[in-house]
Amino acid sequence: MDSKLLPRIGVIGTGAIAEALVIGMIDHSRCSGPIRVSIRNEQRSSRLADRFENVVVDPSNQSIIDQTDxxxxxxxxxxxxxxxxxxxxxxxxxxxxxxxxxxVSELxxxxSPLSRVHRLIPLPPVEFGLGPLPMFPPCEDLANLFSGCGKVIQVEDETDFTGFAAVSGLMATHHRLTATVTQWVASRGVNADNAAAYTSHMFHALTYLExxxxxxxxxxxxxxxVTQGGINELALDxxxxLQWFDQVVERLDTIADRLEKIVETGNP
Ligand SMILES: NC(=O)c1ccc[n+]([C@@H]2O[C@H](COP(=O)([O-])OP(=O)(O)OC[C@H]3O[C@@H](n4cnc5c(N)ncnc54)[C@H](OP(=O)(O)O)[C@@H]3O)[C@@H](O)[C@H]2O)c1
Incomplete structure (x- = not known):
């Protein structure tokens, strides 16, 4: 594509999630147009510019805005x-x-006069082109831009973001479950790396199916x-x-309540 037709992208706030998103956009969404990133954080912005020839560090936020789409x-x-x-x-x-x-309406x-505002919530694995990318309001062009970075989920109702954000509060629990199962396998004398490889790749394959x-x-x-009398039935039943799954739902309710209060009051 003619480089003049590629959107010029700017990043204000080159922190952990912006760095992951820029890597995802270039490595997985094949974003080859110019990307201007704010100098802060200095370590992250220079790391991006060193790694990718289309990334430039800019010390002025206004200059980033003036030179991007x-x-x-x-x-x-x-x-x-x-x-x-x-x-x-x-x-x-x-x-x-x-x-x-x-x-979106607050922003x-x-x-103003900029009116095309979208919300996007990537998670750290966006760096590997993985994970959900809820976007509000829906936009085909932007969905195409981010399509290699993960699963773009076009959201019609902005309040859906609360439910998605609550689910992201289960990331640590997910890792803890994998770690606990791995530790149990290792406690039976299995090499720790093999225990981790078996458990994490089994969960990875199941998550792919899901x-x-x-x-x-x-x-x-x-x-x-589940087969009748089988080992999956034993565990699941x-x-x-023990109401294990009801407990998870209760925790999600608690997280969502807290997130809704933050939106209402502006205080964490
Ligand atoms: N982390 C996640 O998984 C995640 C996921 C989705 C959304 N988010 C959202 O993304 C935002 C950033 O999160 P994060 O985890 O990436 O935090 P972070 O690593 O602290 O990133 C924030 C960045 O903003 C920079 N910054 C501060 N003031 C600035 C200024 N005046 N001009 C330019 N840059 C400035 C900071 O630079 P210094 O380091 O120099 O202070 C820092 O690099 C948060 O609002 C969060 O809600 C995060």
Missing amino acids: IIIFAVLPDQAVALLNELTFRDDQTLINLVAGFS RKIV STASGADLQRLARKC QLEE
């Missing part, structure tokens, strides 16, 4: 408003907000694995009796 905004929530108030945007630009807790008021299933099929996968 799509701006990815990824500072911490308490830094966001003061920073945006210092900057001037154009009406032909698009802002992609990664910062939690800001609605539009701050960055990611190809429809919503309705996903609900049936657990019972499809006992965990159901």
